Amino acid sequence: MDALAYDLKTIALGDGEGSYLTRNQRHRGLQLMARDLRALGFKLPAASSLKPRHVEALISNWRSAGLSAGTMKNRMGWLRWWAGRVRKANVVPRDNESAGIENRSAFNGNRARITHTDKIGALPLRMQLALRLQMAFGMRLEESLKFRVSQADKGDRLALQSSWCKGGRAREIPVVHPRQRALLDELRQACGDGSLIPQGQRYIDFRKKVERVTWGTGIRNMHGHRHWYAQWRYQTLTGRPCPAAGGATHERLSRIEKTADFRARMQISNELGHGRLAVTDTYLGSRFAKAQNRQ
Incomplete structure (x- = not known):
């Protein structure tokens, strides 16, 4: 383990922000970046030595490796966390688009899953x-x-x-x-x-x-249970199914229904632990037909 990897380990494992799983994933991601930088010929003596050229080299390397937009966004999040901890937030692009990482449609098909009694009973x-x-x-x-x-x-x-x-x-x-x-x-x-x-x-x-x-026991995609909950809550709060479950998209709603849609999405986002409107597209389906129909 070189100096950079050791320094990142100390910072990542010594920070109490986030759950155990979040901290563990972040630590593994930072160690991967340390190895990438070493392979690219950079020998950083400490985490605080991070500079724009190191960030650019990492992004270019990820792009050359053909990583998906989602994977790159996760790594950018860890990279911003690193930069913030060493008071160098300005060396990392503020948003992914300016870093050349394409936006992806939030909705990627209905992922809601309910595990039936026979499988749960096993x-x-x-x-x-x-x-x-x-x-x-x-x-x-x-x-x-x-x-x-x-x-x-x-x-x-x-x-x-x-x-x-x-x-x-x-x-x-x-x-x-x-x-x-x-x-x-x-x-x-x-x-x-x-x-x-x-x-x-x-x-x-x-x-x-x-x-x-x-x-x-054949149970796959347990995260789909959260999608199922979100869609059940939407039906409960609005009285109609969400777009992912075949409901109307935003432009087909009345003015009153649009207000109810907004309130329900914000409520559900808070209940899921997000607090952002945009993330509800992942669970409930896009609010707009054009994005919805790309699937």
Whole structure:
């Protein structure tokens, strides 16, 4: 490990921002950049030695390697984080478009998934509850595993703690349906004051076990449960299906319906832990027919 890789490791692992998975992915991404820079002939003595020419070399190398726009955007996010931590934010382009990274359509087909009872029933109880939490409340897998019903349940809403959530962003999710309440009661009975992670096990070890077991039972794309939740919430809030599920796009809505669409999308974005309108296109389908029809 050279000086740059060691310095980046110290910065990345010493920073408490974000969930365990977020920090781990960021660290691996930064180490990959350190290796790329070394292979390109740059020997940076420290993370603070980052300069525009290093950023340009990395972007050019990624483009030559044929990386997808999504992968490059992830790496740009880590690169901006690095630059921000060493107070050199200005050496990285402020937006991806100015870096020559093309925009992609947010909607990439309906990815909503609901795992049926027969497959869920083949899983151990704690894993069953984790998947059901995803479908009932739109939680990420990490959030569902770390979730403690005794701390989060506020009656008409769940208060998710920052340490459970991606990016350390605490949020609230409303409890609006009897099946949600019934699930919370099951969790309380199964886990008491604890989380779904069995006592004595580390989060990362149990997560890997969940991923291995679910894959073995034929359950794919658990993230699709969040898409299903988002679409269910849209139907609940607006009274009609979202564009991804065959509903009308923005230009076909009345003025009142457009207002309801905007409010529902912002509400759902907050419940999913994003807080941005644009990201709802991924879950609900694009608001505009032209973008929708490219699929």
